[in-house]
Amino acid sequence: MDILLKQVGYSYAKDTPFEKRALTDVTLHIPSGSYTAIIGHTGSGKSTVLQHLNALLQPTEGSVLIGERKIEAGTKAKNLREVRKKVGIVFQFPEQQLFDETVLKDIMFGPLNFGVPEEEARRRAIALVEQLGLPEDVLEKSPFDLSGGQMRRVAIAGVLAMEPDVLVLDEPTAGLDPRGRREIMDLFYRLHQEKGLTTVLVTHSMEDAARYADTVAIMHSGKCVATGDVREVFANEEQLGDYRLEPPRTVRMQREFEEKTGLTLDELALTEEALAQSIAQALKEGRELK
Amino acid sequence: MMEKMIFGRFIPGDSVVHRLDPRAKILFVFLFIAIVFIANNAITYAILLGFTLLSVFLSKIRLYFLINGLKPVFILMAFTFFLHLFFTEGGALLFSVGFVDVYEEGLRQGIFISIRFLVLVFMTSILTLTTSPISITDGIEVLLGPFKRVKLPVHELALMMSISLRFIPTLMDETGKILKAQMARGSDIGSGPIKERIKAVVPLLIPLFVSAFKRAEDLATAMEVRGYRGGEGRTRYRQLNWRIMDTLSLLLLVGFAGLLWYFRS
Numbered sequence: 001m002d003i004l005l006k007q008v009g010y011s012y013a014k015d016t017p018f019e020k021r022a023l024t025d026v027t028l029h030i031p032s033g034s035y036t037a038i039i040g041h042t043g044s045g046k047s048t049v050l051q052h053l054n055a056l057l058q059p060t061e062g063s064v065l066i067g068e069r070k071i072e073a074g075t076k077a078k079n080l081r082e083v084r085k086k087v088g089i090v091f092q093f094p095e096q097q098l099f100d101e102t103v104l105k106d107i108m109f110g111p112l113n114f115g116v117p118e119e120e121a122r123r124r125a126i127a128l129v130e131q132l133g134l135p136e137d138v139l140e141k142s143p144f145d146l147s148g149g150q151m152r153r154v155a156i157a158g159v160l161a162m163e164p165d166v167l168v169l170d171e172p173t174a175g176l177d178p179r180g181r182r183e184i185m186d187l188f189y190r191l192h193q194e195k196g197l198t199t200v201l202v203t204h205s206m207e208d209a210a211r212y213a214d215t216v217a218i219m220h221s222g223k224c225v226a227t228g229d230v231r232e233v234f235a236n237e238e239q240l241g242d243y244r245l246e247p248p249r250t251v252r253m254q255r256e257f258e259e260k261t262g263l264t265l266d267e268l269a270l271t272e273e274a275l276a277q278s279i280a281q282a283l284k285e286g287r288e289l290k
Numbered sequence: 291m292m293e294k295m296i297f298g299r300f301i302p303g304d305s306v307v308h309r310l311d312p313r314a315k316i317l318f319v320f321l322f323i324a325i326v327f328i329a330n331n332a333i334t335y336a337i338l339l340g341f342t343l344l345s346v347f348l349s350k351i352r353l354y355f356l357i358n359g360l361k362p363v364f365i366l367m368a369f370t371f372f373l374h375l376f377f378t379e380g381g382a383l384l385f386s387v388g389f390v391d392v393y394e395e396g397l398r399q400g401i402f403i404s405i406r407f408l409v410l411v412f413m414t415s416i417l418t419l420t421t422s423p424i425s426i427t428d429g430i431e432v433l434l435g436p437f438k439r440v441k442l443p444v445h446e447l448a449l450m451m452s453i454s455l456r457f458i459p460t461l462m463d464e465t466g467k468i469l470k471a472q473m474a475r476g477s478d479i480g481s482g483p484i485k486e487r488i489k490a491v492v493p494l495l496i497p498l499f500v501s502a503f504k505r506a507e508d509l510a511t512a513m514e515v516r517g518y519r520g521g522e523g524r525t526r527y528r529q530l531n532w533r534i535m536d537t538l539s540l541l542l543l544v545g546f547a548g549l550l551w552y553f554r555s
Contacts, residue, residue: 085476096467097472109477159475
């Protein structure tokens, strides 16, 4: 499902002495089936953009087109349930949204709200618990008896159970251990590919953006200052620096390697594996040249 | 809606009223509440209203903003107005609608009580709008000081107040966050039949309670770790200092009370 933000502006607490501008003239196209990363410094407006993607916030200027549905500044949008059914958001620290008696009921909460039959909701919950690597007996436990990492997974399952077309992720792995991070990010990527989901990842981690996304948008003080192919964006170190961002570790290491050896690698390495491979290849070829 | 509420909110500024000592302001408001009851005729109520508007002017708070923010209070005011209008007897009968008779005295009472209400709400709002919550608590702690003699845990009370004030915005933020997360999962407090809306409160309240308890525990631990042990022998980082302006403001209030007393019938 396509999402198009057109010259969106947003101010919190508009028309009061507390008014605070968060977004100015943001135009951003998220094509159907793409994996888009939104990166930017703290307070750049990433999270505000994210809340426009399923009409939790309505723009104070401009318009947002979500699939067929247009949400414009100045008009009060009603019946947003259809939109929210299609666009699932995993918020930062999603375990804060757990509330029900059992994990099963909590996961079923979303789908039931959107009119999925109970049997189907239950089936989805059971399948997701397994996919997220949780033990099966967790279903009948209270979500508050779980460990932090398990709670996070249950909360994510609660969003995935809605089977949205667009998955919006706001720092979904913040505060998890490295292995848990990787597992969860890989799961999102697998779903993205298998189900053809449109995925939007809001993140501080340049490494995650490089590894998973195909398009990257940079936010800076409430404006969308650059969008482009992931390699394009991360190759432009000067631009990243302007917005107080650093290239991913792999790119930095590649640059250092190139500088020290005088060899040039074929393409920008976005993952450790790719970097290792192209270094190995370059060394092999380099040796042959000698 | 929440954004427009100004109850208990503080707007930083640099007016004469902002610069007054919190103790003076609290005393002022308390005395004012008592003084309001001196007024009993048209002239005194007019003076009362004028004095309040002057205070609003001195505090540099826009009147429009004040009125807009206190809308819910006006509903209550209208209610009391009509209550007096319909149920007070005395004076000439003005008119009657069905079985309700409206007397002159009722109209008078209705208007007076509404003004009294308005003046009280405005004055107390000026106090909270121009004084940061932390200075209000400091002020209250000092003013309650004499009650330590009768074993009133003044410091603890003030601490409780400042902690709860401190957490209001945090909890508001959190409510917003959880509300949004549940809205994204298809639960909606803002629309639908009443029964559905009430049901939608549960997914909001439970996470809120859970996090509030967690926060309380964390705060207690943090205080203990830093060796907090109550008010005994504790010095203050924020010093209150009483200036000539503070004395003057209270004297002004006394003069104002005298004026009211003179014109009262």
